[in-house]
Amino acid sequence: MKAYKLVNDYGSYQILQLDTITIVEQLGRPDLIRQIKRLTSTGNKPLIDIWGDVKSNFAPVEGTQSIKVPDISVWKGTGLVFSGRAHAYFKLMLEPFGEFLPVEVEGHNFYLFHLMTEGKADLDNSAREDDDFGEPMTVTALKFDDIDIKNKLLFKSEYEFYQSTFCNQKFRELYQEYELEGLVFETDLASMGWR
Numbered sequence: 528m529k530a531y532k533l534v535n536d537y538g539s540y541q542i543l544q545l546d547t548i549t550i551v552e553q554l555g556r557p558d559l560i561r562q563i564k565r566l567t568s569t570g571n572k573p574l575i576d577i578w579g580d581v582k583s584n585f586a587p588v589e590g591t592q593s594i595k596v597p598d599i600s601v602w603k604g605t606g607l608v609f610s611g612r613a614h615a616y617f618k619l620m621l622e623p624f625g626e627f628l629p630v631e632v633e634g635h636n637f638y639l640f641h642l643m644t645e646g647k648a649d650l651d652n653s654a655r656e657d658d659d660f661g662e663p664m665t666v667t668a669l670k671f672d673d674i675d676i677k678n679k680l681l682f683k684s685e686y687e688f689y690q691s692t693f694c695n696q697k698f699r700e701l702y703q704e705y706e707l708e709g710l711v712f713e714t715d716l717a718s719m720g721w722r
Contacts, residue, residue, distance in 0.1 A: 528671075528673040528674075528676055528677045528695050528696060529695070529696040529699075529714075530646070530670075530671045530676055530693050530694070530695055530696075530716060531693065531694050531695075531696075531699055531712040531713060531714060531716075532691050532692075532693055532712075532713040532714075532715070532716050532718065533601050533607070533691070533692045533693065533694060533710050533711075533712065533713070534601065534710065534711040534712075534713045535597070535600050535601050535709065535710065535711070536597075536708075536709060536710065536711050537588040537591055537593065538591055538593060539593050539595055539708075540593050540595050540596065540597040540600060540708070540709045541585035541586055541587050541588075541593050541594070541595065541596055541597070542585065542586065542587075542588055542600060542602075543583055543584075543585055543600065543602055543608045543630070543632070543637070544583055544584050544585065544586050545581070545583040545602070545630065545639075546603075547560065547563045547564045547566065547603075548560075549583070550563050550581055551563055553579070553580065553581050553582065554577070554578070554579045554581070555579075556577065559577060562574065562577075566603075566606060566639075566641055567602065567603040567604045567605045567606040567642075567689070568604060568605060568683075568689035569685075569689060570641070570643070571643040571645075572643075573626055573641075573643075574626065574628060574641055575626050575628060578628050578629070580631070581628070581629070581630045581631070582630065582631045582632070583630055583631075583632055583637075584632055584633055585632060595708070595709075596610070596632075597610070597708055597709020597710070598610045598612060598613040598707035598708050598709050599613045599702070599707055599708075599709050599710055600709045600710065601691075601692055601710070602639060604683075604689060604690050604691060604692070605642050605683040605689050605690075605691065605692050606639055606640065606641065606642065606692070607639070607640040607642065607681070607692055608630075608637055608638070608639060608640070609627065609637065609638045609640055610635075610637055611635060611636045611637065611638075612707075613705070613707055614627060614636070614637075614638045616701070616705045616707075617701070620680060620701070621640065621680060621681065623644070624642060624643065624644040624679065624680060624681050624682070625640055625641050625642040625643045625644060625681070626640075626641045626643070627639070627640055627641075628640075628641055640681075642681055642682070642683050642692060644679055644681065644682045644683070645682055645683055645684060645685060646671045646672075646675060646676045646679060646682035646683070646684050646693055647671065647672040647675035647676070648669065648670070648671060648672070648684060648686035648687075649670040649671055649672045649673075652668065652670035653666070653668050653669045653670055653686060654666070654667045654668040655667065655686070663688075666686065666687045666688075666717045667717055668717050669684070669686065669687055669716035669717040670716065671684075671693070671716075676693075676695050677695065678695075679695060680694060680695060680697060680698040680701075681693070681694050681698060682694075682695075687716075687717070691716075693716065694712070699712050
């Protein structure tokens with residue numbers, strides 16, 4: 528099963544201007560800062576029960592002139608942002624893999640997708656370099672276990688330190704079938720490049 532790393536097309540699409548501090552401030556819950564920070568990494572505990580009114584906007588990445596708002600975009604590593612249209616297509620299909628958290632953007636409904644599903648790395652075909660203290664630091668090769676990800680449309684990986692969102696071939700096919708925009712499907716899963 529082919530896997531892809533999801534990357535924003537920064538040259539053509541804007542990004543959501545929302546950080547964890549702003550979320551906590553808008554929720555009025557400073558006690559949730561650690562939990563919200565883990566939203567886009569190790570956090571696998573649902574947040575919908577403590578979620579409230581969150582508002583934001585889109586803007587171009589510095590140095591670009593992009594004016595388009597994406598249907599789906601990556602938000603801070605393993606988070607995703609879905610437009611109302613993309614959410615309508617994927618809501619039921621993605622429920623087993625995480626939860627949708629509403630965000631109002633200039634009067635329109637958008638959704639942060641809190642990804643809570645992990646993909647199992649194929650350790651025979653993946654590699655990491657260690658730092659000077661012998662701790663894993665950089666992923667130099669990454670492949671996922673085909674059987675494990677076969678039915679996982681979206682997933683994240685402890686092996687690569689929860690830096691990215693990954694998808695299987697089926698998610699990519701659905702994205703193309705629905706004619707959605709905003710993402711680049713990177714085949715080099717260990718790539719650190721930006722688009």
